[in-house]
Amino acid sequence: MLIGSVANVIGDTPLIKIESLSKKTGCEIYGKAEFLNPGGSVKDRAALGIIEAAEKSGQLKPGFTIIEGTAGNTGIGLATIAAQKGYRCVIVMPNNQASEKYVTLNALGVELITVDPCPFANEKHFYHTAHRVSLERENMFWANQFENLANFEAHYQNTGPEIWKQTEGQIDAFISAVGTGGTLGGVSKYLKEKKPNVHIRLVDPYGSGLYSYFKTGLMVSTGTSITEGIGIMRLTANFKKAIIDEAVQVHDQEMISMLYHLAKFDGLLVGPSAALNVYAAYQYALENKNKGLKIVTVLCDSALRYQSKLFNPAFLKEKSLHPESIY
Numbered sequence: 001m002l003i004g005s006v007a008n009v010i011g012d013t014p015l016i017k018i019e020s021l022s023k024k025t026g027c028e029i030y031g032k033a034e035f036l037n038p039g040g041s042v043k044d045r046a047a048l049g050i051i052e053a054a055e056k057s058g059q060l061k062p063g064f065t066i067i068e069g070t071a072g073n074t075g076i077g078l079a080t081i082a083a084q085k086g087y088r089c090v091i092v093m094p095n096n097q098a099s100e101k102y103v104t105l106n107a108l109g110v111e112l113i114t115v116d117p118c119p120f121a122n123e124k125h126f127y128h129t130a131h132r133v134s135l136e137r138e139n140m141f142w143a144n145q146f147e148n149l150a151n152f153e154a155h156y157q158n159t160g161p162e163i164w165k166q167t168e169g170q171i172d173a174f175i176s177a178v179g180t181g182g183t184l185g186g187v188s189k190y191l192k193e194k195k196p197n198v199h200i201r202l203v204d205p206y207g208s209g210l211y212s213y214f215k216t217g218l219m220v221s222t223g224t225s226i227t228e229g230i231g232i233m234r235l236t237a238n239f240k241k242a243i244i245d246e247a248v249q250v251h252d253q254e255m256i257s258m259l260y261h262l263a264k265f266d267g268l269l270v271g272p273s274a275a276l277n278v279y280a281a282y283q284y285a286l287e288n289k290n291k292g293l294k295i296v297t298v299l300c301d302s303a304l305r306y307q308s309k310l311f312n313p314a315f316l317k318e319k320s321l322h323p324e325s326i327y
Contacts, residue, residue, distance in 0.1 A: 005084055006038045006080055006081060006083075006084040007048055007052075007081055007084060007085070009038060010037050010038060010039075010044045010045060010048050010081075011037070011044075011045055011158050011159070011162065012162060013032055013033045013034055013036050013037065013162070014032075014033050014036070014166075015030040015031070015032055015033070015163070015166045015167070015296065016030065016031050016032075016033050016268070016299070017029070017030050018030065018031055018262070018266055018268070018278065019266060020261070020262075020265040020266050021266075021278070021281075021282050021285065022285075024282075024327065025282065025285035025286055025288075025289055025290075026285075026289050026290030026291065026292065027285035027288060027289070027290075027291060027292060027293045027294075027295055028292065028293070028294045028295065029278070029281050029282065029285055029295050029297070030167075030294070030295065030296045030297070031268070031270075031274070031277075031278060031281075031296075031297055031298065031299040032159070032162075032163065032296065032297070032298050032299060033299050034298055034299055034300055034301065035270065035271075035274075035299055035300070035301050035302040037077075038080055039073075039076045039077040039079075039080035039081075040073075040076065040104075040301055040302060040305060041073040041076065041077065041300055041301035041305075042073075042159075042183060042298055042300045042301070043070075043073040043074040043076070043077040043145075043229075043300075044077040044080065044081075045077075045154045045155060045158060045159060045183075046074060046077065046145055046150075046151040046154050046155075046180070046182050046183075047074055047077030047078040047080070047081055047143070047145075048077070048081055048154065049150045049151060049153055049154025049157075050078075050143050050145065050148055050150045050151060050154075051066070051078070051081055051082075051085070051087075051143075052150075053148075053150035053153070054141055054143075054150070059141055060087070060141040061139075062086070063139060064087060064088075064139045064140065064141050065087065065088040065089065065090055065137070065139060065140050065141070066078055066082050066087050066088070066089045066090070066140075066141050066143060067089070067090040067091075067092070067130050067133055067134045067140050067141070067142050067143070068090075068091060068092070068130055068142070068143040068144075068145060069091075069092040069093070069125075069126035069127040069128075069129060069130030069131070070091060070092070070093060070126070070145065070229075071093065071094065071097055071101075071179070071228050071229035072093055072097050072098070072101035072102075072105070072228065072229065072305075073101075073229055073300070073301060073305075074143070074145050074180075074229075075089075075091035075093065075101075075105055075110070076101065076104055076105060076108065078091070078143060079091065079105060079108040079109070079110045080108060082110075083108055083109065088111070089108070089109075089110040089111070090110065090111045090113065090130075090133065090140075091105055091110045091111070091112055091113070092113045092114075092115065092126045092129045092130040092133065093105075093112065093113070093114055093115070093126055094114070094115060094116070094117040094126050095114040095115065095116060095117070096117050097228050098228065098305060098306040098308060098309055099308050100304070100305045100306065100307065100308060101305065102114075104305075113129065113133070115129050119233075120232075120233060120234060127146065130142060131144070145180050145182070145238075146180045146181075146232075146236040146237070146238065147236055147237040147238070148237075148238075149237055149238065149241075151180055151182035151186075151238050152181070152182050152185045152186045152189075152237075152238045152241050153186065154182065154186065155182055155183050155185065155186025155187050155190075156185075156186035156187075156189055156190050156241075157186075159183065159186060159187050159190075160186055160187040160189070160190025160191055161190060163187065163191070163296055164190070164191065164194055167294055167296065169194065169195065170294050171191065171195070171198055171294050171295075171296055172198065172199060172293040172294050172295060173198065173199040173200070173201060173281075173284055173293060173294075173295045173296070174187055174188065174191055174198065174199075174200055174201070174295075174296050174297070175200075175201040175203060175277060175280050175281045175284060175295065175296070175297045176201075176202070176203065176277055176297060176298050177202070177203045177204065177205065177227075177230040177231070177273050177276055177277055177280075177300075178202060178204070178208075178210055178230060178231070178232065178239055178242075179229045179230045179231075179232070179273075180232075180236055180238045180239070181232075181236045181237075181238035181239025181240070181241070181242055182238040183298060184200075184202060184239070184242045184244070185238045185239060185240070185241035185242040186238075186241065188200040188241075188242050188243045188244065189241055189242070189243055192243045199245050199246070199284070200242070200243055200244050200245050200246075201244070201245060201246045201247065201248065201280060201284060202214060202242070202244050202246070202247040202248070203247075203248050203249075203250055203276055203277060203279075203280035204231060204247060204248070204249050204250075205225035205227045205230060205231045205249070205250065205252070205255070205276060206221075206222060206223030206224060206225050206249060206251060206252070207221050207222075207223055207224045207225045207231055208221055208225070208230070208231025208232060208233065209221045209232070209233040209234075210231070210232065210239070210247065211247045211248070211249045213235070214244060214246075214247035215247060219233055219234065219235075221233060223251075225252050225255075226252055226272065226309070226319055226321075227252070227255065227272040227273055227276060228271075228272065228273070228306070229273060229300075230273045230276070230300075248280055248283065250276050250279050250280055250283075252319065252321055253321055253322070253324075254279050254326070255272055255275045255276045255279055256272075256275070256310075256316070256321045256322070256323060257279075257322075257323070257324050257325065257326040258275040258276075258278050258279040258282070258326055259271075259272065259274075259275035259303065259310065259323075260323040260324075261325065261326045262275065262278060263303065268299070269302055269303040269304060270299050270300075270301070270302060270303055271300060271301040271302055271303055271305055271306055271310075272306060272310065273300040273301070274297075274298065274299040274300045274301065277297040277298055277299070277300070278297055278299075279326070280297070281295050281296075281297040282326070
């Protein structure tokens with residue numbers, strides 16, 4: 001049992017067997033319950049890794065302020081740890097994310113800067129805005145989660161080994177979407193070193209370019225997605241560490257159907273990126289039906305962080321989405 005401060009109880013999350021899908025496919029499908037971290041998401045791991053690496057290197061000192069551009073979860077993770085360690089925190093976010101994220105960040109006492117959503121090439125993008133503010137103010141530490149390899153290291157040193165231990169080395173596949181690339185990069189590298197034939201699969205939402213890049217070498221996006229915090233149109237330093245065998249795309253309707261299925265049949269209230277991950281794991285299990293494979297994915301955060309959207313019939317209708325069954 002973990003005991004200690006907030007920083008001490010990040011990680012060592014359980015693997016939850018998804019019984020309904022496991023029975024349907026004849027494979028064992030597991031989700032790493034990252035919503036049980038103190039800040040409520042897998043991004044707590046990256047936040048802690050980045051902060052501790054910066055403290056060790058001297059980039060982050062007492063009295064400094066941490067700043068980051070984020071879709072929300074990394075910001076919440078950074079703010080959670082910053083509150084415990086006594087740092088101030090500035091978070092730059094696009095203004096179209098779930099309202100629960102802004103409420104949480106305000107409760108954590110951050111200075112919140114919101115910007116209009118725009119392509120990465122636009123200097124007003126949240127990433128560039130955070131970097132610019134970090135240069136304009138004194139005693140600032142820019143977390144830079146996309147390019148800071150302390151993100152990758154947190155998953156290589158911790159998440160990967162946890163999964164290996166929890167499956168007793170019997171894991172057959174790991175499947176994950178990408179936001180910064182840290183989770184997939186760190187876990188895939190660790191697992192491939194331990195078991196070269198483990199299958200690593202990237203799952204991408206529509207509107208992201210990574211599926212296209214894997215298949216064709218060109219970063220091309222099609223469609224859009226309501227998912228938050230995953231899908232990118234560039235190769236980050238963290239993503240470049242990933243070792244990938246296959247890539248798939250999952251449509252928002254498939255994701256929503258899985259999200260409602262997990263709530264109704266497994267008692268799991270997961271966010272959209274987690275539902276996307278589980279749908280891709282289910283797909284892979286169907287491709288290998290009745291082979292008894294052990295398949296692991298990531299339950300990135302909770303649906304309760306998005307309930308104003310995901311459980312709002314008017315929002316779903318506006319997006320032409322329906323909480324129908326996956327089978």
